[in-house]
Amino acid sequence: MDLDPLLLSRIQFAANISFHILFPTINIALCWFLVYFRLRHGAAKGTPAAQAWEEAYYLWTKIFALSFALGVVSGITMSFQFGTNWPGFMEKAGNIAGPLLGYEVLTAFFLEATFLGIMLFGRGRVSDRVHLLATLMVAAGTTLSAFWILSLNSWMQTPAGYKIIDGVMHADSWWAIVFNPSFPYRLAHKLLASTLTAAFLIAGLSAWQLLRRTANAGTHRALHTAVVAAAVAIPLQILAGDMHGLNTLQHQPAKIAAIEGIWHTEKGAPLTLFGWPNEKEARTDYAIQVPKLASLVLAHDIDAEIKGLNEFPGAHPPVAPVFWSFRIMVGMGLLMLAVSWWGAWTLWRHRKGSATAGLVFSAWQLRLLAGMTFSGWVATLAGWYVTEIGRQPFLVYGVLRTADLVAPHSGGMVLATLLAYLAVYAFLLVSYVLVLMYMARHPAMPTPETPQSPKAATPIGGPA
Amino acid sequence: MSFNDILPLIFMAVMGLALLAYVVLDGYDLGVGILLPFATDAEKDIMVSSIGPFWDANETWLVLGIGVLLVAFPKAHGLVLQALYLPVAVMLIGLTLRGVSFDFRVKARAERKALWNGLFALGSLLAAMAQGWMLGAWLTGFDNSLWPLLFTAGIALTLPTAYAMLGAGWLIMKTWDALQLKAVGWARAVILPMGVALVGISLATPMISPTVFDKWFSMPEFIGLLPIPVACAAAFYAAFHVISKPKVVAAGYGWVVFASTVLLFVLAFFGLAYSIYPYIVIDKLTVWQAASAHESLVVIFVGTAITLPVIVVYTIFMYRVFWGRASVLSYVAPVARDS
Numbered sequence: 001m002d003l004d005p006l007l008l009s010r011i012q013f014a015a016n017i018s019f020h021i022l023f024p025t026i027n028i029a030l031c032w033f034l035v036y037f038r039l040r041h042g043a044a045k046g047t048p049a050a051q052a053w054e055e056a057y058y059l060w061t062k063i064f065a066l067s068f069a070l071g072v073v074s075g076i077t078m079s080f081q082f083g084t085n086w087p088g089f090m091e092k093a094g095n096i097a098g099p100l101l102g103y104e105v106l107t108a109f110f111l112e113a114t115f116l117g118i119m120l121f122g123r124g125r126v127s128d129r130v131h132l133l134a135t136l137m138v139a140a141g142t143t144l145s146a147f148w149i150l151s152l153n154s155w156m157q158t159p160a161g162y163k164i165i166d167g168v169m170h171a172d173s174w175w176a177i178v179f180n181p182s183f184p185y186r187l188a189h190k191l192l193a194s195t196l197t198a199a200f201l202i203a204g205l206s207a208w209q210l211l212r213r214t215a216n217a218g219t220h221r222a223l224h225t226a227v228v229a230a231a232v233a234i235p236l237q238i239l240a241g242d243m244h245g246l247n248t249l250q251h252q253p254a255k256i257a258a259i260e261g262i263w264h265t266e267k268g269a270p271l272t273l274f275g276w277p278n279e280k281e282a283r284t285d286y287a288i289q290v291p292k293l294a295s296l297v298l299a300h301d302i303d304a305e306i307k308g309l310n311e312f313p314g315a316h317p318p319v320a321p322v323f324w325s326f327r328i329m330v331g332m333g334l335l336m337l338a339v340s341w342w343g344a345w346t347l348w349r350h351r352k353g354s355a356t357a358g359l360v361f362s363a364w365q366l367r368l369l370a371g372m373t374f375s376g377w378v379a380t381l382a383g384w385y386v387t388e389i390g391r392q393p394f395l396v397y398g399v400l401r402t403a404d405l406v407a408p409h410s411g412g413m414v415l416a417t418l419l420a421y422l423a424v425y426a427f428l429l430v431s432y433v434l435v436l437m438y439m440a441r442h443p444a445m446p447t448p449e450t451p452q453s454p455k456a457a458t459p460i461g462g463p464a
Numbered sequence: 465m466s467f468n469d470i471l472p473l474i475f476m477a478v479m480g481l482a483l484l485a486y487v488v489l490d491g492y493d494l495g496v497g498i499l500l501p502f503a504t505d506a507e508k509d510i511m512v513s514s515i516g517p518f519w520d521a522n523e524t525w526l527v528l529g530i531g532v533l534l535v536a537f538p539k540a541h542g543l544v545l546q547a548l549y550l551p552v553a554v555m556l557i558g559l560t561l562r563g564v565s566f567d568f569r570v571k572a573r574a575e576r577k578a579l580w581n582g583l584f585a586l587g588s589l590l591a592a593m594a595q596g597w598m599l600g601a602w603l604t605g606f607d608n609s610l611w612p613l614l615f616t617a618g619i620a621l622t623l624p625t626a627y628a629m630l631g632a633g634w635l636i637m638k639t640w641d642a643l644q645l646k647a648v649g650w651a652r653a654v655i656l657p658m659g660v661a662l663v664g665i666s667l668a669t670p671m672i673s674p675t676v677f678d679k680w681f682s683m684p685e686f687i688g689l690l691p692i693p694v695a696c697a698a699a700f701y702a703a704f705h706v707i708s709k710p711k712v713v714a715a716g717y718g719w720v721v722f723a724s725t726v727l728l729f730v731l732a733f734f735g736l737a738y739s740i741y742p743y744i745v746i747d748k749l750t751v752w753q754a755a756s757a758h759e760s761l762v763v764i765f766v767g768t769a770i771t772l773p774v775i776v777v778y779t780i781f782m783y784r785v786f787w788g789r790a791s792v793l794s795y796v797a798p799v800a801r802d803s
Binding site: 058061062065066068069070072073074075076077079080082083084087088090091094095096098099101102103105106107109110111113114115116117118120121122123125126168170171174407409413417420421424428431434435438439445 | 527566760
C-alpha cells in the first residue's frame with residue numbers, strides 16, 4: 001500500500017487542531033461569563049439571588065476547568081507537531097512564526113495556567129478580591145492567547161512585513177507582521193464565534209436541565225444571560241463575517257472563488273445558493289443561483305467583475321470542501337440568529353415577571369435550545385475549514401507551499417501516530433460530552449467542608 | 465564576543481533553565497501520578513489534591529522550553545523533533561491522558577473513577593518513560609546502533625524512578641500521618657534504583673561519546689569538576705538518611721528529601737550542560753549554527769527579559785497561596801459563604 005506522508009501529516013495536524021479549537025472556543029468567552037457571574041454574585045450579596053449566581057458560577061467553573069484541561073493538553077501536542085511533522089515551516093518562516101508563538105507562551109500561557117489554580121481552588125485561601133483578580137487574569141490570559149495565535153494564523157493567510165533572504169523569511173516590520181491585513185477581521189470573527197459557542201453551550205445545557213427537571217436557581221440566571229448574549233453577538237458576527245469576506249476577496253481572491261463556486265471570471269456573477277461543485281468539469285452541477293447577487297454582495301456593484309478559479313491555475317484550494325463548509329457555517333449562523341432572537345423576544349415579553357419565578361420558555365423552545373447546545377462547535381469547525389483549506393495549496397499564502405515543508409517520514413509511521421491520536425481524541429470527545437451531561441444532571445453544590453488537613457487552614461511559613 | 469554571538473548563548477541558557485524547571489516541577493507531579501496505584505482510594509484524592517493547583521503551570525515550562533527551541537534554534541528544532549518522532553508522540557499521548565484525568569476523575573460518575581485513576585497513572589508513566597527515551601536519544605546524537613540504543617532504553621526505564629523519588633519527596637511535605645509514612649516507604653523503594661541509574665548514566669555518557677569523555681577526564685578539568693559528583697553524593701546521602709529514620713521526618717525535616725532530590729537534578733543538569741556545550745545536537749550542530757536570525761532573537765529577548773521575572777513572581781505567589789499541607793480540593797469556599 002502506498003501511503004502519502006504529506007496527506008497523512010495534513011490529516012494529523014487537521015485532526016489535532018480541530019480537536020484543540022473546540023475547547024479554547026468555549027473557554028475564551030466562558031471565562032468572561034464566569035467573571036460576570038462572579039460580579040453579579042458580589043452585587044447581590046445578602047439576597048437570595050446571590051446564591052443563584054453562586055450556583056451558576058459553580059457549575060460553569062467545573063465545565064471551564066474540564067474544557068481548560070482538554071485545551072491545554074491538545075495545545076501542547078500542536079506545539080510539538082510543528083517540529084515533528086512540519087520542520088520546513090519553522091526553517092523557512094521560524095524567524096517570524098517563532099517570536100509570535102514565543103510571546104503567546106510568555107504573556108498568555110503562564111498567566112492563565114498559574115492563576116487558574118487560584119481561580120479554581122483558591123477560595124478560602126485568598127480574599128474575595130484577590131480571587132476575582134485571579135479570575136480576571138485567567139480571562140485576560142485566554143484572550144491574549146487568542147490574540148497572538150490568531151495574529152500568526154492571519155499572517156500565514158495574508159503575510160506582510162517580511163523580506164526573503166536566501167529563501168528564508170525574515171522580519172522587516174513587526175508592526176506590519178502582527179497587525180497584518182486579515183488579523184483585525186479574523187480576531188473579531190473568532191472572539192464573537194467564541195461568545196456564540198459559549199452562549200449556546202450555556203443556554204443549551206441549561207435548557208436541557210430544565211427539561212430533565214435538574215435545574216436550580218442558577219440555571220435560570222445562566223440561561224437568560226446566555227440567550228441575551230447570543231442575541232447581541234449574532235448580528236455583530238454576521239457583520240464581522242461580511243467584512244472578513246470582503247477582506248478575503250481583496251487578499252485571497254482564489255479562496256472567495258472556491259467559496260462561491262465561481263469557475264470562470266465573469267461580470268455580474270450570480271450567487272450560488274446550493275449546487276454540486278464538479279471540479280473535473282470546472283462547473284457547479286444542479287446549481288440554484290441568484291443572478292448578479294455575488295457581484296453585489298462581494299463588490300457592492302451588480303456588474304462588478306469577480307475573478308474565477310481559472311485565474312489561479314495550480315494555486316487555488318480544492319473547491320468542494322470549502323464550498324460546503326462555508327454553507328454549513330452560514331446556515332448555522334442564520335439558525336443561531338432565529339433561535340436567539342426568538343428567545344430574546346420571549347424574555348422581553350416576560351420582562352415584568354421575576355426571572356426566578358420559573359419557566360419563561362415553552363418546552364419547544366427549550367428543546368430547540370438544547371438541540372443547539374453544540375451548534376457553536378459546528379459553525380466554528382466549518383468556518384475554520386473554509387479559511388484553512390481555503391489557504392491551500394500554500395502554508396504561507398503565496399510564499400510557501402505546504403508540500404515543500406513536510407517532514408520526510410515514512411507513511412506507515414505517520415499513519416500509526418495518526419490512528420493513535422484519533423483513538424484518544426474520539427475517546428476524550430465522547431467522555432467530555434457524557435461528563436457534561438452528567439454534571440448537568442447533578443448540579444447541586446457540595447456543602448462546604450472544613451479542610452481535612454490539620455494544618456491547612458492557616459498558611460504556614462515553611463514546609464514542616 | 466559580540467552581542468550577536470552572546471544572544472544565542474543566552475537563549476541556550478533560557479531553554480536549559482526552562483527545561484530544568486520543567487523536569488523538577490512536572491517531575492514531582494508526574495512522580496505522584498506514577499505512585500498513585502500504590503495508595504488507597506482516599507489517599508489518591510489527597511495525592512491528586514496536592515498537585516491539582518500546580519500541574520498546569522508546571523507543564524507550561526515544557527511549552528516554554530520547546531518554544532525557545534523553536535524560536536531561537538529553528539534548525540535544531542526540526543532536526544531534534546523529527547528524530548524523536550515516536551517518543552514525542554508517546555509522551556504527548558501520555559501527557560494528554562494524564563492532564564484530562566485530573567478533571568475527569570472527580571467529574572465523571574463515581575463508577576468511572578477507577579478508570580480515570582488508572583489512565584492518570586498510565587499517562588504519567590508513559591510520559592516519564594518517553595522523556596527518558598528522548599533524553600537518551602539526544603545524548604547519543606540519535607545513534608541507532610546497539611549500545612546507544614541500550615543506553616537510551618536504560619534512561620527510559622530509570623527516569624520514572626527519579627520522578628517517583630521527587631513525587632515521594634513532595635508527598636512527604638504535603639501530607640501527614642499514614643500517607644506521609646507511606647510516602648517515606650515509597651522513597652525508600654525508589655532511592656536505590658535511582659542512585660544506581662544516576663551513577664550508571666554518569667559513567668556511561670563519557671563511554672558513549674568521546675566528546676564528553678575528553679571534557680571530563682583530562683587535567684585540570686577533572687579536579688575542577690570534582691565538586692559536582694561530591695555534592696551529588698552529599699545530597700543523595702542526606703535524602704537517604706532522612707527516609708531511613710522516620711523520627712527525623714516526624715521532627716519536621718521531611719522537606720530535606722525533596723530539597724536533596726531537587727539538588728541532585730540541578731547538579732545533574734549542570735553536569736550535562738557542561739558535557740554538551742557548545743553543541744545543541746551533540747557533535748552535529750552548535751548553538752550558533754542553529755540560531756535564528758538576529759532581529760528575531762532581539763525581539764524575543766526583549767519580551768523574555770520583561771515577562772520572565774513577572775512569571776517567576778506570580779508563580780512564587782501561587783505557591784505561597786497553596787503553601788503547607790494539601791487539603792481536599794473544592795471549587796467552593798471552605799468557610800461559610802454568604803446568603
